[in-house]
Amino acid sequence: MHSSYATLRRKVVLIMAAAALLPALLLAILNYNEFKTSYAREEQNPLQAVVSKSKSALELFLAERSSTVSFIASAFSYEDLADPRTLQRIFAVMQKEFSGFVDIGLVSAQGKLINYVGPHQELAGADYSGQEWFHKVSVQNRYVSEVFPGLRNFPHMIAASRHTAESGDQWIVRATIDSAQFAKFITAINLTPDSSIVLLNRQGVLQIDSNGYGKALEKFPLPMPQISYETRVIETKDTMGKPITIAYGYLPDSDYVVMAIKPETNFMRAWFMMRTDLLLIFCIGFVIIYFVAAKSAGQLISRLNESDEQREQALLQMEHSQKLSSIGRLAAGVAHEINNPLAVINEKAGLLRDLLEMEADFPNKQQFDDQLKSISSTVARCRDITHRMLGFARRMDVKIEELDVNGVIEETMLFFEKEARNRNIVMTKALLEDLPKVPCDRGQLQQVVLNVLNNGLAAVEDGGLITISTARRGADAVVIRVTDNGSGMSEETKRHIFEPFFTTKKEKGTGLGMSIIYGIVKRHGGDIEVESELNKGTTIAVILPLERPGPGQQGA
Numbered sequence: 049m050h051s052s053y054a055t056l057r058r059k060v061v062l063i064m065a066a067a068a069l070l071p072a073l074l075l076a077i078l079n080y081n082e083f084k085t086s087y088a089r090e091e092q093n094p095l096q097a098v099v100s101k102s103k104s105a106l107e108l109f110l111a112e113r114s115s116t117v118s119f120i121a122s123a124f125s126y127e128d129l130a131d132p133r134t135l136q137r138i139f140a141v142m143q144k145e146f147s148g149f150v151d152i153g154l155v156s157a158q159g160k161l162i163n164y165v166g167p168h169q170e171l172a173g174a175d176y177s178g179q180e181w182f183h184k185v186s187v188q189n190r191y192v193s194e195v196f197p198g199l200r201n202f203p204h205m206i207a208a209s210r211h212t213a214e215s216g217d218q219w220i221v222r223a224t225i226d227s228a229q230f231a232k233f234i235t236a237i238n239l240t241p242d243s244s245i246v247l248l249n250r251q252g253v254l255q256i257d258s259n260g261y262g263k264a265l266e267k268f269p270l271p272m273p274q275i276s277y278e279t280r281v282i283e284t285k286d287t288m289g290k291p292i293t294i295a296y297g298y299l300p301d302s303d304y305v306v307m308a309i310k311p312e313t314n315f316m317r318a319w320f321m322m323r324t325d326l327l328l329i330f331c332i333g334f335v336i337i338y339f340v341a342a343k344s345a346g347q348l349i350s351r352l353n354e355s356d357e358q359r360e361q362a363l364l365q366m367e368h369s370q371k372l373s374s375i376g377r378l379a380a381g382v383a384h385e386i387n388n389p390l391a392v393i394n395e396k397a398g399l400l401r402d403l404l405e406m407e408a409d410f411p412n413k414q415q416f417d418d419q420l421k422s423i424s425s426t427v428a429r430c431r432d433i434t435h436r437m438l439g440f441a442r443r444m445d446v447k448i449e450e451l452d453v454n455g456v457i458e459e460t461m462l463f464f465e466k467e468a469r470n471r472n473i474v475m476t477k478a479l480l481e482d483l484p485k486v487p488c489d490r491g492q493l494q495q496v497v498l499n500v501l502n503n504g505l506a507a508v509e510d511g512g513l514i515t516i517s518t519a520r521r522g523a524d525a526v527v528i529r530v531t532d533n534g535s536g537m538s539e540e541t542k543r544h545i546f547e548p549f550f551t552t553k554k555e556k557g558t559g560l561g562m563s564i565i566y567g568i569v570k571r572h573g574g575d576i577e578v579e580s581e582l583n584k585g586t587t588i589a590v591i592l593p594l595e596r597p598g599p600g601q602q603g604a
Contacts, residue, residue: 057349064341069334092281095243095295095308100279102245102306103297109148110207110302113225114192116146118209121221126213129154129221130163139165142223150204150224155182157218166224176222185210185220194303195227195255195264203227203264205255227256227264243310248272249303261309270294272305283312386434390427397423448596450485451493453518453526460497461516464505471510478517486526487596492568499561500530500588507534507586521591525574528590537580545578565590 120129120138128134139152151166159177176182179198185191185208193206208222247255252268254261261269269287273280279297286292291312298305401420404410461475468475486493497516504514514532521527537545541552546566569576573593580586 054349057345060345060349061338061342064345065334065338069337091310091312092293092295095293095310096279096281098245099295099297099306099308102308103279103299106247106304106306107299107301109229110192110299110304112146113148113207113223114190114209116142117152117207117221117223118190120152121209121211121219126154126217126219129219132163132165135163135165148225148229150226152221152223155208155220155222157220162219181206181208181222182220192302194249194253197265243308245306245308248305248307250275250298250305251303255304273307286311382434386430390430390434393423394427397427448487448489451488451490452483453486453493453528453592454479454483456490456493457497457516457518457528460494460501463498464501467505468514471505471512473505473508473511474513476513476515478515480518480520483518483520483526484594486592486594488572488592492572493592496565496568496590497528497530499565500528500590503561503588504530504532504534504586507536508532509534524595525591525593528592529587530590531585531587533585536582536584536586537578538582542578542580546576 120142124134124138129138135152135154139149142149142152151164151168153164153166153171154162155176156162159175159179159182161171161174161176164172180196181191181193184193189210191208193208195203195205197203198206205225205227206222207225208220210218210220212218244259244261246258246261246268248268249255250272252272254264254266254268257263270284273282273294273296275298276296277298277300279295281293281295283291283293286309293310293312294307295310296305296307397420401417404413404416404420407413410416457477457479461477464475467473501514501516508514512533514530517529517531519527519529537552545562547563566576569590569592573595575591577589577591578586579589
């Protein structure tokens, strides 16, 4: 099928299919997007609410503990806080009113622990001047730390407050807060079993043990999200490449980040389950519409293509017939013009021979006789050539007759004798005797043989071999084979060999020879077979039926 018709067929099928598919497809896309949006809201809203509540509870917890420590630092004098009994009473009240305090201590402005109440008496006299929290509280006056190992090398956090008296003296009240209190907040949050909530600092270090993301003070395995003090929801992937949804929020007055993580469920499964019947009907309907459109368009385009090919073939046949007719008239004119001088030369040569025979003692008689014989043989050869040209001219008009294929082959091979001799090419014949006659036009059969032999001569190098043979093909056909040991053909060349204007001879060929003989053989009801391998030679077999071609097959 012509490429333009194939393109037209595809366009027609696509337009018809699209017209039927587009409304249903748009409806499916709208339903999908609506379902996805609703599902996302249902999945993200609870996660966002959990993070918001956790932030609020954590902020309140830290604010209460920080305010308590700040109140103690400012409400009591340095002497009171340095008194072990007074500090013991203060700590007892703190533990009664507020949960989470582990110990309390008075630290001098130089960072030395002056007084301490708590379970770790080994800290008495400790020097905190090199600790990060000490430097921060010296600048900020009030500071709540992140979870850190500290001097005890155990995860904990502190709340510290610096107070300056009217006399200019400064001191710091430092209280340890049990980080396990954070774990109570986390475990109290109602999440689905596959979800996790983690507490981090801004550097991505876990502040408490998490479910599946590491222990306290370990590095969080995922990248930290963009800073946002409002609760935000993002979609990303975990360390295994699986999609997850993260809701998070940064605490504004501390280094803490609350994060809730939930794996994305396959919401498409529910969407497909609800719409299985509709999708099935949609798919079946689309297949039927596409099949009907393709079938109808294919039949229409095929008929248009066949009509166009028949018209184009008729025009090509008319053009070819006119070319052959012109060549025939030219050949006839050339043959007649050459025959007249040849006749004069032949008569003069005969007269000279007669005169030579009448003179018995003519000098150099034998030499003159040899030259006259050479003239006569050359004239005879030219006469044979002109006779073949006249025969070719007479055969321009198609005439189906019973032909001796072997005779046509031998006659045609005479055209190539000189070229084969000059190039030292061996042309052998293996013609089957008693070969049945074939109903064919002599000129067209001669043209087939001539083109095939010409291609063989072009393919072989000097000193090559060409063999032409004839044989029976079953009971109803004969076959003419031309085999050469030339350059052969690639698979790509074999696929295009019969296409018009396809040639491997570059500027020396027109690309019409094989397409013309293919048309001739097909019009006589025959076929052409090509066997070739690159650099190993080619065999072209022309198959001609013994049955006389019908009226529709005659002509060229």
